[in-house]
Amino acid sequence: MDFNDTPEEATFRAEARAWLDANAELRRPDDRPADVLSERTSPEIIAASQAWQKKKADGGWACLTWPTEYGGRAATSIQNVIWGQEEARYRTPPNIFGIGTGMCGPTILTHGNDDQKAKWIPKLLSGEEIWCQLFSEPSAGSDLAGLRSTAVRDGDDWVVNGQKIWTTGAQFCDWGILVVRSDANVAKHSGLTYFVVDMHSPGVEIRPITQINRGQGFNEVFFTDVRIPDAHRISEVGNGWAVAITTLMNERASIGGGGGGSVNDLIRLAKSVEIDGRPAIEDSAVRQQIARFYTRIKGVKMTGNRTLSALSQGKTPGPEASLGKLVGAKVAQEMASFAIELQGAAGALDRDAAAQGGDWQGRYLAIPGLRIAGGTDEILRNIISERVLGLPPESRADKGIAFKDIPTGPPS
Numbered sequence: 001m002d003f004n005d006t007p008e009e010a011t012f013r014a015e016a017r018a019w020l021d022a023n024a025e026l027r028r029p030d031d032r033p034a035d036v037l038s039e040r041t042s043p044e045i046i047a048a049s050q051a052w053q054k055k056k057a058d059g060g061w062a063c064l065t066w067p068t069e070y071g072g073r074a075a076t077s078i079q080n081v082i083w084g085q086e087e088a089r090y091r092t093p094p095n096i097f098g099i100g101t102g103m104c105g106p107t108i109l110t111h112g113n114d115d116q117k118a119k120w121i122p123k124l125l126s127g128e129e130i131w132c133q134l135f136s137e138p139s140a141g142s143d144l145a146g147l148r149s150t151a152v153r154d155g156d157d158w159v160v161n162g163q164k165i166w167t168t169g170a171q172f173c174d175w176g177i178l179v180v181r182s183d184a185n186v187a188k189h190s191g192l193t194y195f196v197v198d199m200h201s202p203g204v205e206i207r208p209i210t211q212i213n214r215g216q217g218f219n220e221v222f223f224t225d226v227r228i229p230d231a232h233r234i235s236e237v238g239n240g241w242a243v244a245i246t247t248l249m250n251e252r253a254s255i256g257g258g259g260g261g262s263v264n265d266l267i268r269l270a271k272s273v274e275i276d277g278r279p280a281i282e283d284s285a286v287r288q289q290i291a292r293f294y295t296r297i298k299g300v301k302m303t304g305n306r307t308l309s310a311l312s313q314g315k316t317p318g319p320e321a322s323l324g325k326l327v328g329a330k331v332a333q334e335m336a337s338f339a340i341e342l343q344g345a346a347g348a349l350d351r352d353a354a355a356q357g358g359d360w361q362g363r364y365l366a367i368p369g370l371r372i373a374g375g376t377d378e379i380l381r382n383i384i385s386e387r388v389l390g391l392p393p394e395s396r397a398d399k400g401i402a403f404k405d406i407p408t409g410p411p412s
């Protein structure tokens, strides 16, 4: 299999690189990782992220695969991947638009009507408006279709009540994609409807959740008699599950397996710290461990290349893409743990104090979230076992039962 660029891909890569050279600085080896999940909430980072998104939009490099009439360039998926690979080589602000451009936009482009696309897509693409995803609830995460927030029709509006949780970035977002139950008399997947909600509407209350690393990346969001115009409903009443699946497929594709920094960071650290008076990199056990990380990361990369080959040939990647996050996030977590061990006593320091060789403390605390977001390890294993290996499906006791008749525990 040849993973080199085709001549057309190489031309496109050169064009992308030329624009980036003119508009951004190359990363330096000792740069702190740009993308620690918890840091995306400060006003400075939001403003910097918006300015970079606007610059890309003005230059024709935002949301490459989207139609030209909404500001995209109708590029192929492989061109989009090439752009992502090139952009990652440059110093750019943390990206606060991943949910909007990776999940909300593609869903509206697939299921929205022309008015909805014209209203939301251009400002989403240019970074003027920021979006969040209001799916998970206290009792509905992996089993998303078990959600309990409700929408009741009232004239030209819907009235929404309930609670969402783990909503990334809700505290600074303008719009959110929302799935709620509009009919409890049918089976759980059938009674859902999908909306876009104005996050500044009366009755929306956002409470940031403080995480283990002191960041406030996500929130609880409470809805009390929030009115949503019917014009903001995406697709038919009761078709919310099909629309949500589009969002979730795009989520898995956009999260990927990264987030943990590279083996090179670990090698740099192992050269700079000592074990028994000698550089740690000279210790054979350290070298073996680094080699083990390297081979697993290479395995993830090669699996990723299968996805890229499928994209390059115009095919849609299959459920085997779940492997990237399943293995990649675990390796990243183990690498952070190993790096902190190498730091010795300094490893116990707070992330701001432990400047040695990259923000390992920050990564160690943030990466467990990657193993949950966009499908937990167990859910990804279920997908691989059922849809890649063809093993028998899980038994689903609530299949075909009206949602209101599914037994639940007493209210606490």
Ligand SMILES: Cc1cc2nc3c(=O)[nH]c(=O)nc-3n(C[C@H](O)[C@H](O)[C@H](O)COP(=O)(O)OP(=O)(O)OC[C@H]3O[C@@H](n4cnc5c(N)ncnc54)[C@H](O)[C@@H]3O)c2cc1C
Binding pocket: 037, 132, 133, 134, 135, 136, 137, 138, 139, 140, 141, 142, 143, 165, 166, 167, 168, 169, 218, 368, 369, 370, 372, 373, 374, 375, 376, 377, 378, 379, 382, 394
């Ligand atoms: C960093 C981060 C950002 C997030 N951002 C958002 C966001 O912006 N919007 C949003 O809507 N949600 C968001 N989430 C929520 C995320 O989608 C859920 O946490 C995830 O789907 C898991 O759901 P849960 O937390 O309810 O856990 P549960 O589904 O209750 O799972 C609990 C445990 O049970 C296991 N489990 C559950 N079902 C099965 C099964 N069938 N077989 C085997 N094991 C099972 C799980 O693997 C897990 O270990 C975010 C989460 C994180 C960590």
